[in-house]
Amino acid sequence: MSGPTGDTHGEPTPVTVRLDADQFKVAAANPRQMERTVAATFLLGLAGFVGFGAAYWVNASNAWLGVSLGAGFVGLGFGMVAWGKYLMPRGPFSESRHSMVPTKAEKARIISDFSSRGKVVVERRGFLVKILGAAGAVFGVVAMFPLIRSLGPLPKHFSEATHWHKDSYLVNVNGERVHKDDLEYGGVLTVFPEGDVGGALSQTTLVRQLPPKGEVNIVTAPGRETWSPLGYMAFSRVCTHAGCPVALYQELTHQLLCPCHQSLFDIGPGAAAQPVFGPAPRPLPQLPLYIDAQGYLRAQAPFDQPVGPSFWWRRD
Amino acid sequence: MIDGLYDWIDDRLNISGGGRKMVNKIFPDHWSFMIGEIALYSFVVLLATGVFLTLYFVPSSTDVVYHGPYIPLDGVHMSEAYLSTINLSFSVRCGLLMRQMHHWAANIFIGAIVVHMCRVFFTGGFRRPRELNWIIGINMLIFAIFNGFLGYSLPDDLVSGTGIRISYSILESLPLVGPYLANLLFGGAFPGNALIPRFFIIHVLILPALIAGLLGAHLTLLVRQKHTQFKGPGATEHNVVGAPMWPTFMAKTQGFLFLIAGITALLGAAVQINPIWLYGPYKPYLATYAVQPDWYMGWLDGALRVMPHWQTVIGGRVIIPNVFWPAVVLPGVTFTVLMMWPFIEQKITGDRADHQLLERPRDRPKRTALGAAVLSFYFVLFGASATDVLANYLNVSLNIVLTTFQVLVFVVPLATYPVALRICREFQATPGAGKTKRHNIVIRSADGGYSTVPTEARPGDTLRELEPVALDASIYLPALVGSPSYEPVDRAGIGARAAAGGTYEAVSVDDEAEGAEGDQGLAAATTGAEGGGRARSRVFRIPRNYRGG
Structure with missing residues (x-):
């Protein structure tokens, strides 16, 4: 009845089994x-x-x-x-297991077969192997060219990737120009440069805050004295952490919140849109605005830095 | 006809020679060996439903306007990918079922791989000679996670689009090559126009082919090296004890394929998954509250959240962006260490011998505790992917929730290790803990005391005590075909016990019985004998780790 045990090599001795077992x-x-x-x-x-x-x-x-x-x-x-x-034979059944380690003789045989022929092929004509190897290596490199040249454009200077230019009109999601009377204090609107409605990189959040008493503009940082006329402030909507749209505005605390990983940016006076909570490492870039003669909101200049998350060699 | 066909093929390929080995191949019986099968068969379901989906899905980001039966989206601009997914859900016959089955199967697939990996880890199944198969398995897990993410992204809905945006940022965060890689893969700055067609071909061709190839290698190695087994009657380092491929394992495993398909279909019918029509098409400037990826990406999302806002800046230039640590380094280290684990453990224990018998987790307390601690780390990260939802739900500030998770991510693993170690040692010190037991009968006696007695043996209980028949070294008498041997082995025994009135069936709730002493009641309940004391006894039958049949 019992099967062979302990034997890892060689054929087991057959045992007679009655099928009415x-x-x-x-x-x-x-x-x-x-x-x-x-x-x-x-x-x-x-x-x-x-x-x-x-x-x-x-x-x-x-x-x-x-x-x-x-x-x-x-x-x-x-x-x-x-x-x-x-409803099938209940068992248990077994089979023997053989070691996966080859015997020394087996190993020696394949090594001798391989190397005896290998000597003739490889060692005697080593220069052929070298040329073959060189050709293969060159092909390996050349084969990468299509991937690099054709899969996509190489990254440009990133601040040019947005469509904001000097004097760009701010337009809403429907492409309509934004007028200085469009937003109440505390209002918020998603805007784009005219011609790039829905643009993933150009997207900008326009917020209108009540300026501090006795002032017309809100100054978020030194040097940005004229950037927020009548309390209108525009910040890149692309989170500096992982690129999600910083879509939520908390009016009471003057904060913008990214819903993906909860980075919180303070856009109050003097705060320079610095991150105050969460994983974002950098402030949101601010777009300098002005109001033209007809009362429309326009950009004084493009963003002064690349928008979105950090990447290699980006200026901090 | 079939005989003729078999002969024809056999004469050309000699199947009979090696084929007998496959027919007699032994598969050990243990519930935990089934987990890998769940993964295998949900992959089959994925392929079948996926082929159906490719017939209708249009991998294109071309802007189109929807007009169709789903009124809320009528007239809305969307990509063709999104539109075709909406059509799959509302207009294609059986399309929604196939979509939901596909998504469910993907979740089950990755889940089963993870649980299977844990099984192999905690039982030491990765030890020599199976290091290679462990590495192949980890690679399948990586590809499965990638492919799950790509498939989840293809419909181009608002939630998955946000995920793609994050993945672009992650790719871009690689030092030196990041911006180039991101531009090349997406065909330009985000979102690019090549994204969906490329993700599509990677999702339906490249990664499935890689997974299928690795799966073939995984199973080939399994057959070549034979299955591991737990210690048990007759099971040694030099044999495999269980059920033969034909017919027992074939019947069970084929049935199991059907069960997986059936359960996936029932899930697809009853449990909605990824209702993209509620999310709306992806617009880069829109975001929703409580966006979470599929569960297998949750730990990465959680890591992105708990990571402090650091980045490496040298000379005014960003060298290592913030997301690089949680989203590239963490998974990189995770999977590298996983792949190297068999060798790391060999280094620590110095054990380089072949192992065919599995270990119970308790018998390797340190490995088990380490595994538990590491798992708990990823569980905490997974929990951290819901910081905003938790803050909302618990009505506490986001800051408190996030800071809590930043602490927990270190504290929980550190606390888990000693606890798991202790549990293992307690188990080891308890003789018979976790061993196969018969049912116990818990009896409350008339005076309120409790006692337990085991039931009598059931037919399946004796099965394990039989000695294994070595199929590969047996000569059968008489011939199997036509043998009258397919008879129940224990029918007579059952009958005899039933006749004697002493089986567990006779032990039943006996509320009506009245009277006397507890001891008598116990006797009456266990034996089921007539007469004796008419105790007011209540009998419960509790299966404890019952494993018969």
Whole structure:
């Protein structure tokens, strides 16, 4: 009855096994009953597939389609597992396991075969191998060219990637120019340079805050005295952390919040849009604005730095 | 006809010679060996449903306007990719089911890989000679996560579009080559116009082909090296004990494929997943509250959140951007250490021997505790991907939640290690803990005391005690075909016990019984005998780690 043990190499000695041994009997206590159970689940599966066909034919709802298909598969699957578990030889059975480590002789044979021929091929004609290797290496390098030259443009100077220019009109999502009377104090609007509505890099948040008493502009940092006429301030909407739109404005605290990773930027007077919370490492770039003779909001100049997250060699 | 076909092929390829080995190949029985099968079969479901989806999905970012049965989006500008996904969901027959099954199967696929990996880790299945298969498995996990993310991104909805934006920033954060790589992959500055077609071909061809190739290698190595097994009756380092490929394992595993497909279909029918029509098409300037990626990216999103706002600046130039640490270094280190683990452990323990028998987690307390601590680290990161939701839900400030997670991410693993170590040692010190047991009967006696007695053996219980039959070294008498041996082995025993009135069936809730002493009640309940004391007893049957059959 017992199989060979302990032997990792060589053929095991055959053992005689009687097929009426307990190991070949089924595990079910009541095979007839188990047969009926399996038959019932198979029939459920069959019915499920018929139902799926019908549901598909009449274009039934997703629920009907899925439940009938699921019933079909679950019925078959349950039945087959029960069949395998209860109505097949219960075992246990075993097979012997052989070591994966080759014998010394096996190793020696392949090494000698390989090296004896290898000497002739490689060592005697080493210069052929060298040329072949050089050609392969050059091809490897050349094969990269299409990837580098054609997959996409090489990165430009990044601040040029936005479409903001000197005197660009601010327009809203519908492309309409923004007038100085459009926003109440505390209002917020997503704006773009005219001609790039919806632009992923040009997107800018326009906020109107009540300037401090006795002043017309809001000064977020020294040198930005004229950037926020009548309390209108514009900040790049691309988060300096991972590039999500900094879409939420908290009026009471004068803060912009990025919904992705919760970086919080303070856009109050003197705060320079510095991050005050969260993982963002840099302030949001501010767009200098002016109001033209007709009362429309326009950019004094493009952003003074690349917008968006940090990257290699970017000026900090 | 079939015989003829078999002969025809056999005469040309000699299947009979090596084929018998496959037919007799033994698969050990343990529930935990099923987890890998879940991964395998959900991959099959992924391929099947994925082929259906490719017939209707249009990988294009061309701007189009939707007019169709879903009224809320009527007249809205969107990409063709988004529109075709909406059509798949509302206009293509069975399309929504296939989409939802595909998404569910993807989540199950990656989940099963992770759990399977944990099983192999905690039982030492990665030890020599299986280091290679461990590495192949880790690579499949990496590809599966990538492909899951790409597939999730393809519909070009608002939530996934935000994810792509973040992934662009992550790519861009690589020192030196980042901006170039990001531009090349996306075909220009974000969003680029090449993104969706490229993601599509990577998602449906390149990564599935890689996964399928690795899967083939994984299974080939499994067959070549044979399955590991737990210690048990007859199981040694030199054999494999279990069920043969034909017919038992075939029936079970085929059934299992159907079960996975069926459960995925039921999920697709009943549990909505990724309802992109509610999110709307991607617009780079829109964002939604509580945007979370699929679960397998959660730890990375959490890492992005808990990472402090540091970046490396030298001479006024950014050298290492902030997101590089949580989004590139963390997964890089994670997967490198995972892949190297078999060798790291060999270095620590000095154990370089072949191992075919698995270890129980408790028997390697330090490895188990380390694994638990590392897992807890990723669980905390996963939790951290919901800081905003938690802050909202718990009604506390975001600052408090984030700072808490920044602390927890260090504290929880440090606390987990000694606790897990202690649990392992307690288990080791408890003889018989976790061993296969029979049902226990808990009996409350008339005076309120409790006691337990094991039930009598059930038919399956004796199965494990039989000696394994070595299929590859046996000569059968009489021949298997036509053998009258497919008879229940224990039918007579059951009958006899039932007749004697002493089986567990006879032990039942006996509220009506009245009277006397606890001891008598116990006796009556366990034996089920008539007469005796009529105790007011209540009997519960509790399966404890029952593993029969």
